[in-house]
Amino acid sequence: GQNIDQPTEMTATEGAIVQINCTYQTSGFNGLFWYQQHAGEAPTFLSYNVLDGLEEKGRFSSFLSRSKGYSYLLLKELQMKDSASYLCAVTDSNYQLIWGAGTKLIIKP
Amino acid sequence: EAQVTQNPRYLITVTGKKLTVTCSQNMNHEYMSWYRQDPGLGLRQIYYSMNVEVTDKGDVPEGYKVSRKEKRNFPLILESPSPNQTSLYFCASSPPRDTPNTGELFFGEGSRLTVL
Numbered sequence: 545g546q547n548i549d550q551p552t553e554m555t556a557t558e559g560a561i562v563q564i565n566c567t568y569q570t571s572g573f574n575g576l577f578w579y580q581q582h583a584g585e586a587p588t589f590l591s592y593n594v595l596d597g598l599e600e601k602g603r604f605s606s607f608l609s610r611s612k613g614y615s616y617l618l619l620k621e622l623q624m625k626d627s628a629s630y631l632c633a634v635t636d637s638n639y640q641l642i643w644g645a646g647t648k649l650i651i652k653p
Numbered sequence: 654e655a656q657v658t659q660n661p662r663y664l665i666t667v668t669g670k671k672l673t674v675t676c677s678q679n680m681n682h683e684y685m686s687w688y689r690q691d692p693g694l695g696l697r698q699i700y701y702s703m704n705v706e707v708t709d710k711g712d713v714p715e716g717y718k719v720s721r722k723e724k725r726n727f728p729l730i731l732e733s734p735s736p737n738q739t740s741l742y743f744c745a746s747s748p749p750r751d752t753p754n755t756g757e758l759f760f761g762e763g764s765r766l767t768v769l
Contacts, residue, residue, distance in 0.1 A: 552693075577757065586743060586760035587696075631695065639750040641758065645695035 546570045548644035550632050555650045556622055564617045564630050564647045572637020578606050578617045579631040581646065587631055590617070619649075627651045655680045659744050659761035666734055667769050674729040674764050676744030683749045685727040686711070686758070687719065689740040696743070702727055703750070734768040741765050 548568045556562040568576070575594040579587035593599055593608035593615060605618040617630055632644040657678045666672055678685065686701040688711075698711030702721040716738055718730040727746075731738060744761040 584741075584763070584765075586762050587758075588760075589757040592757065633696075635750075639752070640698075640701075641750075643696040645693060 546636060546642045548632055548634060548642055550630075550644040550647045552645070553648045553650065555652060556619075558622055558624060558651055558653050560622050561618065561620050562622060562649065564619070564632075564649065566615045566617070566632035566644055568613050568615075568632070568634045568642070568644075570634050570636045570642055573610060574635040574637070574639055576606075576608055576615050576635070577631075577633045577641070578615075579633065581629045581631055583628070590630075622651050624651050624653070655759070657744055657746050657759050657761035659742075659764045661764060662762060663765050665767045665769065668735055669733050672731050672734060672766075674731075674742060674744075674766070676727045676729065676761060677725050678727075678744075678746040678759070679725065680746060680759065681724065682746035682759070683724070685721065685744065685746045687717070687727070687729045688743045688745065689713065689738075690743060690763075691740050699729065699742075731766075734766075736768050739766060739768050 550566045578590040580590050581587040591606035598607045603620045608615045629646040629648045631646045633641045660675045683704045687699040688696045690696050697713045699717050700719040702708045705724050708719050742764045745758040747758045748756050
């Protein structure tokens with residue numbers, strides 16, 4: 545079966561750096577997405593990786609290793625507004641999105 | 654403004670009373686999808702549509718119907734709602750999902766449904 549694993553919850557301190565990991569086993573791979581979702585709101589797009597390596601976008605970076613079935617989202621200079629859930633999703637061989645359950649990130653002052 | 658619009662945003666109904674949640678997008682997207690989200694379970698796909706008049710079941714289609722008569726609209730129909738369909742529902746759209754490097758999904762604001 546297809547599976548995406550991410551930690552359920554993480555806690556970090558304002559101003560610090562946090563890394564949220566995602567591992568996947570899917571039938572085929574056509575790209576990996578990270579979305580941010582504040583409580584009760586719609587997910588919003590953060591990043592997309594289809595090739596190995598690091599993609600940087602401001603305070604957020606996303607890394608992919610296809611051979612290891614692994615990705616991480618790196619958030620720097622954490623702000624209170626970064627408190628949210630972070631969803632990892634993989635596009636499989638049929639171009640359908642397989643979603644992880646999400647990681648709830650709690651930022652403390 | 655490019656957007657996906659869902660209605661209603663909040664609804665409390667009773668078991669067995671048919672309801673429809675509408676979804677409309679103004680980005681001329683071919684692909685549309687419905688998800689439900691429950692605590693601890695993440696996003697689960699109910700139905701999706703690759704284009705007009707083409708719909709397919711997702712992971713949790715039981716108890717739901719959809720139609721795609723026009724490109725912009727993709728309504729979700731609950732013929733006989735039950736309490737286990739109490740959930741937060743999201744509609745989403747994107748360009749065609751049939752090639753690598755397919756773009757991001759755009760989500761509606763969500764519809765919180767309670768079935769008593």
